[in-house]
Structures are given as C-alpha cells and as structure tokens.
Amino acid sequence: MSDAKSLRVAYGEALVELGTKNSKVVVLDADLAHATMTSMFADRYPDRFFNYGIAEQNLMSAAAGFAHSGLIPFASTFALFGAGRAYEIIRNAIAYNNTNVKIACSHSGISVGEDGGSHQSIEDIGLMRLIPNMTVLVPCDPIEMKKAIAAAATINGPVYIRVARPVVSNITTEDTQFEIGKVVTLREGTDVALISTGLMTERALHAALMLEKEGISAKVVNVHSLKPFDVTTIRQIAKSVKGIVTAEEHSVIGGLASAVSESLVGTLPQGFGFEKVAITDTFGKSGKPEDLFSYFHLTAEDIANKARSIARRK
Amino acid sequence: MDIASQTVKARELRADVLTMLYKSQSGHPGGSLSCVEILMALYYNVANINPQDPHWEDRDRIVLSKGHAAPILYAILADLHYFPKSDLSSFRQIDSHLQGHPDMVKTLGVDVNTGSLGQGAAIAGGMANAAKYLKKDYQVFAILGDGELQEGLIWEASMAASHYKLDNLTFLLDHNGLQIDGTNEQVMSLGDIIAKYEAFGFSCFKVDGHDIQAIVEALNAPTEGKPKFICCETVKGKGVSFMENQAGWHGKAPNKEQYVQAMKELGVEVNV
Numbered sequence: 313m314s315d316a317k318s319l320r321v322a323y324g325e326a327l328v329e330l331g332t333k334n335s336k337v338v339v340l341d342a343d344l345a346h347a348t349m350t351s352m353f354a355d356r357y358p359d360r361f362f363n364y365g366i367a368e369q370n371l372m373s374a375a376a377g378f379a380h381s382g383l384i385p386f387a388s389t390f391a392l393f394g395a396g397r398a399y400e401i402i403r404n405a406i407a408y409n410n411t412n413v414k415i416a417c418s419h420s421g422i423s424v425g426e427d428g429g430s431h432q433s434i435e436d437i438g439l440m441r442l443i444p445n446m447t448v449l450v451p452c453d454p455i456e457m458k459k460a461i462a463a464a465a466t467i468n469g470p471v472y473i474r475v476a477r478p479v480v481s482n483i484t485t486e487d488t489q490f491e492i493g494k495v496v497t498l499r500e501g502t503d504v505a506l507i508s509t510g511l512m513t514e515r516a517l518h519a520a521l522m523l524e525k526e527g528i529s530a531k532v533v534n535v536h537s538l539k540p541f542d543v544t545t546i547r548q549i550a551k552s553v554k555g556i557v558t559a560e561e562h563s564v565i566g567g568l569a570s571a572v573s574e575s576l577v578g579t580l581p582q583g584f585g586f587e588k589v590a591i592t593d594t595f596g597k598s599g600k601p602e603d604l605f606s607y608f609h610l611t612a613e614d615i616a617n618k619a620r621s622i623a624r625r626k
Numbered sequence: 627m628d629i630a631s632q633t634v635k636a637r638e639l640r641a642d643v644l645t646m647l648y649k650s651q652s653g654h655p656g657g658s659l660s661c662v663e664i665l666m667a668l669y670y671n672v673a674n675i676n677p678q679d680p681h682w683e684d685r686d687r688i689v690l691s692k693g694h695a696a697p698i699l700y701a702i703l704a705d706l707h708y709f710p711k712s713d714l715s716s717f718r719q720i721d722s723h724l725q726g727h728p729d730m731v732k733t734l735g736v737d738v739n740t741g742s743l744g745q746g747a748a749i750a751g752g753m754a755n756a757a758k759y760l761k762k763d764y765q766v767f768a769i770l771g772d773g774e775l776q777e778g779l780i781w782e783a784s785m786a787a788s789h790y791k792l793d794n795l796t797f798l799l800d801h802n803g804l805q806i807d808g809t810n811e812q813v814m815s816l817g818d819i820i821a822k823y824e825a826f827g828f829s830c831f832k833v834d835g836h837d838i839q840a841i842v843e844a845l846n847a848p849t850e851g852k853p854k855f856i857c858c859e860t861v862k863g864k865g866v867s868f869m870e871n872q873a874g875w876h877g878k879a880p881n882k883e884q885y886v887q888a889m890k891e892l893g894v895e896v897n898v
Contacts, residue, residue, distance in 0.1 A: 338756075338759065359759070360759070360840075361782075362755065362790075364782075364786055365785070365786070365789075367782035367785070367786070368807075369744075369748065369778070369779045369782055370751070370782035370783050370786055371750050372751070372780060372782075373749045373752060373779065373783065374748060374751055374752030374755060374756075374786065375752060376738070376749045377738075377749045377750065377751060377752015377753035377754070378752050378753075378755070378756040378759075380687075380737070380738060380749070380752075380753055381752075381753055381756035381760060381762075382756075383681065383756055383759075386898030400742065401742075401745060401779075402747060403740070404739065404741070404742040405739070405745045405748075405749055408729075408739050409729065409730050409731050409738065410731065431660075436713055441786040463809065487826070506774055531635060555627075580736055
C-alpha cells in the first residue's frame with residue numbers, strides 16, 4: 313500500500329506537525345535522532361531540538377526540567393534505554409510530580425530484529441503501566457501514531473508512547489475514533505474477540521479473515537491505550553463472545569494480557585475461553601523481524617489457532 | 627537582613643531542624659545542619675524569589691538535589707512565610723504536606739521533587755537549558771551532597787551543562803566528607819573534585835561553607851559561558867558538638883536527652 317510507512321517515520325512527521333501548531337513543543341534525544349526519527353523535527357526546528365548524548369538518565373531528567381519551565385518536551389530514545397535504563401528517573405523525576413513530559417520510545421518489541429535481545433524491549437508496557445500518573449499509548453499504524461502524538465500533547469502529565477520500527481500499512485482511517493482510555497472495535501464478530509495492540513492488530517485482522525473462511529466470526533478490538541485501560545468496554549465485549557484472544561508484541565507478563573486479565577478476573581462465566589498471544593517469559597534474539605514473529609508465535613496464524621481452540625469448545 | 631545578623635538566624639534554623647527531627651523521630655540531621663549557610667546564602671541573599679508569588683515564572687529556581695536535607699529547606703520556607711511555621715511540627719507525619727523528601731506537589735516553595743540522588747542536579751540542568759531557550763534571565767541553583775557525586779547521572783548532567791554553556795546554572799556542593807557508610811574516602815573516593823569540575827568545563831570556586839558572605843561572593847562572581855561549581859567546605863552536623871563529623875548522625879533522630887543538649891548548645895532551653 314502506498315500509505316505504508318515505518319511507525320517511527322510517522323512519529324517524526326507527527327512531531328513536525330505538532331511542532332508547527334504548538335510552539336511549546338521541544339524535542340530531546342539521546343544520540344539516536346536518526347533512528348527514532350526525531351531528526352525530522354531537528355531539521356525543521358533546530359533551535360527546539362536538544363541532543364543530550366548517550367545519557368538516557370540525563371535525557372529524562374533534562375526533559376523534566378524543560379517541562380518545569382512551561383514547555384512540552386518529547387524525549388526519545390530506544391524503548392529499552394528509556395523505559396528500561398531510565399526507569400527510576402521516569403518514575404521519580406517525571407511521574408512522581410506529574411511532570412508534563414512525553415516519552416516516545418522507538419525500537420520496542422522483537423520487531424527491532426537483527427540487533428537482538430539486548431535491544432528488544434519486551435517489558436516497556438509493563439514497566440510504564442506500573443507507574444502512577446502515567447498514560448501509556450501503543451499506536452498500531454501511522455494514522456494512529458499521528459493521533460496519539462496530538463492527544464499526548466493535550467494531556468497535562470506524563471505520557472509514554474511506544475513506537476515500533478517496522479513499515480506498516482494503515483489499518484485505521486482518519487475517521488476511526490481515537491480517545492485515550494477507549495478501545496476501538498475495528499471489526500464486528502460474535503464467536504471470539506481478538507483483542508490486540510500495536511503491530512499485532514494488523515495480524516489480528518488477518519486472523520479474523522482466515523477465521524471467517526472457516527465460519528468463525530471474530531471481533532477485532534484495537535487497544536491503543538494500555539493505561540488508562542477501558543475496563544468497561546472490555547467487560548462488555550467479553551459478555552458478547554465465547555472467548556477472547558489477546559495479542560501483543562510484548563511479554564505475557566505486565567502488558568495487554570495482564571491488563572485484560574485484571575479487567576475480567578471474577579467476571580467470566582464457566583468455560584469462557586481466554587488465550588494469550590505474547591512473548592513467553594523469555595528474551596528476544598537476532599533475526600529478521602518476520603522470522604522473529606514466527607519464532608515467538610506472534611503471527612496471524614498463531615492468533616487464529618488460539619481462536620479456533622476457543623470456537624471449537626462445547 | 628545584613629549578613630552579620632544572619633548567624634543568629636542560622637542558629638534559630640538549626641534549632642527548628644532539631645525540633646522537627648525530635649518530634650518526628652526520623653529524618654537526617656547531619657546533612658541538614660551542614661548546608662544551613664548554603665541555603666541561607668541563596669534564600670536570604672542571592673536568589674530572586676517572591677514568597678508571596680511562589681510560582682512566579684521568572685523566579686530563580688533552587689533545587690535541593692540532596693533532598694534528604696529537607697528539614698532545613700522546610701525551616702527556611704516557613705521562616706519566609708511560604709507556609710505557617712506551625713506546620714513544621716507535622717514533618718513526616720501522615721497528614722502533613724512536609725514529606726520526608728521535598729515534594730513540589732504538596733509543599734509551596736519547593737521547585738522540584740528530589741530525594742533520589744543525582745536527579746535534582748540533572749533536572750536543574752534541564753531548567754537552565756529551558757531558560758536559555760526561552761531567553762529568560764532566571765538562575766538555577768542546585769545543592770548537591772558529596773556522596774551524591776558518586777551517582778553517574780551527576781556526571782551526565784555536568785557534561786551537558788558545559789556542552790550547553792549553562793552560565794545560568796550553579797552547583798553548590800555541600801562537602802562535609804561523610805556519607806552513610808563512612809567517609810567519602812572510605813566508601814568511594816571523590817578524588818580532586820575541583821580538578822574534576824574544571825575538567826568538565828565549570829568555573830570553580832572553593833569556600834568555607836559556613837561563611838555566608840564567602841558563599842554569596844562566589845555566587846555573585848561572573849562566569850560567562852560556563853556553568854558554575856562552588857565547593858562549600860562544611861562540617862556534617864554543624865552546630866551540635868556531638869553530631870559534628872559523625873557519619874552515624876546521617877539519618878538518625880535525637881532522643882530526649884540528646885535533643886535537650888543539642889538545643890542548649892544552640893542557645894535554646896527546652897522542657898520536654
């Protein structure tokens with residue numbers, strides 16, 4: 313598709329657009345501007361871009377300082393070095409006093425590919441979800457990325473935005489609803505619900521098409537807000553189907569599967585199906601992204617298999 | 627208030643610190659007593675602040691990076707009427723706005739949350755860089771502990787301060803030589819601090835950290851194009867004979883007898 317682009321490029325474009333509209337927006341990076349694509353903002357607004365070098369703790373601390381001075385800083389680095397290495401800075405210097413810093417971290421999940429396990433953040437959603445005051449957004453396509461960046465700037469408080477590296481096609485449209493804290497149903501279905509986030513939503517839609525051919529009706533629900541989490545709608549959806557499959561490019565611990573479990577515990581009828589497509593409690597590894605999706609069982613076929621096991625019950 | 631009369635004020639503030647710690651039976655006396663004059667040089671002499679307008683956007687920022695010295699910060703903020711002095715007796719209690727470490731959300735006059743070491747200095751660097759970008763004249767002052775210099779973040783922030791030529795940023799080091807587990811030398815030697823900060827591109831000054839006049843002069847010295855580092859030589863537990871130079875008084879409250887004795891040394895008779 314002609315509109316296919318990397319989510320990080322979509323992030324760079326969204327920053328430039330936001331920067332044009334809002335003069336308070338400044339951007340900070342840690343020597344990865346050409347990988348996170350904040351370089352696009354730096355090229356357009358060089359005096360509003362601050363490179364803090366390979367020093368992620370200081371990147372986040374300095375961003376807090378900019379926010380305390382009335383600006384809206386977007387701080388970017390790789391997810392593992394932002395959410396991971398600088399975790400405690402984000403917790404104490406940013407979230408603890410509800411500081412207006414936007415943390416947009418690229419190279420999340422195993423879709424980083426060849427760089428391997430040391431660079432593949434499979435825990436960032438969990439880490440960020442744990443912090444009070446934090447909003448956690450995981451866009452699924454370029455259009456949603458643009459909406460997420462615009463929405464983040466309207467919140468007076470910390471926001472974490474997960475930015476994936478691969479090129480993806482738009483699966484939502486400009487008209488698709490985007491409200492922080494609300495899930496979006498992209499496809500109706502009555503047998504199972506595929507509840508997915510980020511890059512897995514495209515795969516969930518593929519899975520739904522496969523299932524349709526087999527006579528299984530799958531609803532596809534995209535979760536761009538991991539926090540605040542749409543507990544009400546998730547409970548309503550669970551009541552309308554035989555079971556659900558969660559799908560995320562993240563550890564099965566702490567991310568979407570956890571958020572859905574926390575929402576539904578104690579509310580499910582006997583025999584309700586609950587399956588999870590996620591990275592089991594293990595580290596990533598080198599390889600081509602698509603090979604890694606297969607290796608870690610994160611494909612449309614994997615989602616469909618879990619859905620089939622639910623649909624065949626009784 | 628002229629500087630000569632500030633020695634009386636310093637004694638009163640030290641007494642306030644001890645009373646807070648005695649009442650809450652927790653807190654950090656040693657490092658609070660060592661930076662009394664450093665904070666006084668800022669709050670009573672140099673910093674451009676307005677207690678009637680705590681959020682004035684052009685105010686100078688004061689960041690207590692060694693946030694465990696919160697008691698002396700609170701004593702000064704109360705003395706300047708940011709909040710009633712009677713609040714001090716609630717320090718560290720469940721219903722108090724005076725947290726164990728400074729909290730800007732809860733306490734009027736606190737410019738940023740600190741307590742996790744290294745972060746205050748680094749946030750101060752961001753504030754100073756933002757001031758440059760916004761073409762604002764305000765200064766940013768951060769008070770650092772010497773043990774705090776062992777945090778890697780301090781050196782990340784120091785490198786950036788020099789890179790961005792933040793001559794509106796001053797680090798004041800409370801160099802009392804002691805930390806929880808012993809002396810700096812025993813735990814992790816700081817080496818030649820002045821040489822290190824000179825190598826990092828700061829304008830460096832060394833003063834008696836209990837001489838307000840000397841600290842004020844260093845604060846007012848020009849430093850065009852460079853951030854400033856003022857090494858304030860201090861005594862941990864300053865003003866209370868049995869607390870002075872004792873690492874054991876880093877994070878321990880005085881008991882009744884110790885409190886009475888300490889207050890007596892500060893010229894206050896108390897009956898408890």
